[in-house]
Amino acid sequence: MKIQQIKKITGKIKIETGLHIGASTDALEIGGMDNPIIKDPMTSLPYIPGSSLKGKMRSLMEWKLGKISINGSLCSCGAEDCPICRVFGAGISREKDQDAKRRGPTRLIVRDASLSQEFIDKADLIIEEKSENSINRVTAEANPRPLERVAPGVTFDLEIVYRVLDTGDGGAKDEELFKTTVIESLKLLQNDYLGGGGSRGNGKISFIDLKDEVGTPISFS
Numbered sequence: 001m002k003i004q005q006i007k008k009i010t011g012k013i014k015i016e017t018g019l020h021i022g023a024s025t026d027a028l029e030i031g032g033m034d035n036p037i038i039k040d041p042m043t044s045l046p047y048i049p050g051s052s053l054k055g056k057m058r059s060l061m062e063w064k065l066g067k068i069s070i071n072g073s074l075c076s077c078g079a080e081d082c083p084i085c086r087v088f089g090a091g092i093s094r095e096k097d098q099d100a101k102r103r104g105p106t107r108l109i110v111r112d113a114s115l116s117q118e119f120i121d122k123a124d125l126i127i128e129e130k131s132e133n134s135i136n137r138v139t140a141e142a143n144p145r146p147l148e149r150v151a152p153g154v155t156f157d158l159e160i161v162y163r164v165l166d167t168g169d170g171g172a173k174d175e176e177l178f179k180t181t182v183i184e185s186l187k188l189l190q191n192d193y194l195g196g197g198g199s200r201g202n203g204k205i206s207f208i209d210l211k212d213e214v215g216t217p218i219s220f221s
């Protein structure tokens, strides 16, 4: 088994409707927002964790391929030819992962998406507070809950790395999975949402200016 090629996808993630990727509120300040978004602790700027992007791409693909188990857990079949386990990694412990050697390493790496350069100086304009009402079903009283969101129009820089491994087929299987699983899951994500509150209209995104490692545009058609 050897690495045949390193593919790369770069481009921008554009926020179409306010994005809420929640931060832990363990260290909640008194009088602070109780639904804050995740921010880089060094710069206090919002970012999109690679794990959030990858996790959402994976779960949309699992739904599409019917790989969601009854308890909703990740695909952990570990099979050498399972698109999910091969591309995103098998959700099983090393000892139980008998196919790990034949399957090879996880092909997909999704980097944290940081705020695009042109928004860095506008930090105070890119975060909005939205009041969402939760209705008490008994008293029918509305209970406004402020929710912090990244404002529409803001963009983040996307970087995805994909390793094509030659498993005796010249890399053909991984080449195929790049199209049917990686590109397809980005397309599914664009039609879905990222972060919290998607069914209430949050988190619609679009990918813009996607390019491969040599600068060729990538389209979803």
Ligand SMILES: [Zn+2]
Pocket (backbone or CB within 6 Å): 075, 076, 077, 078, 079, 082, 083, 084, 085, 086
């Ligand atoms: Zn699997």
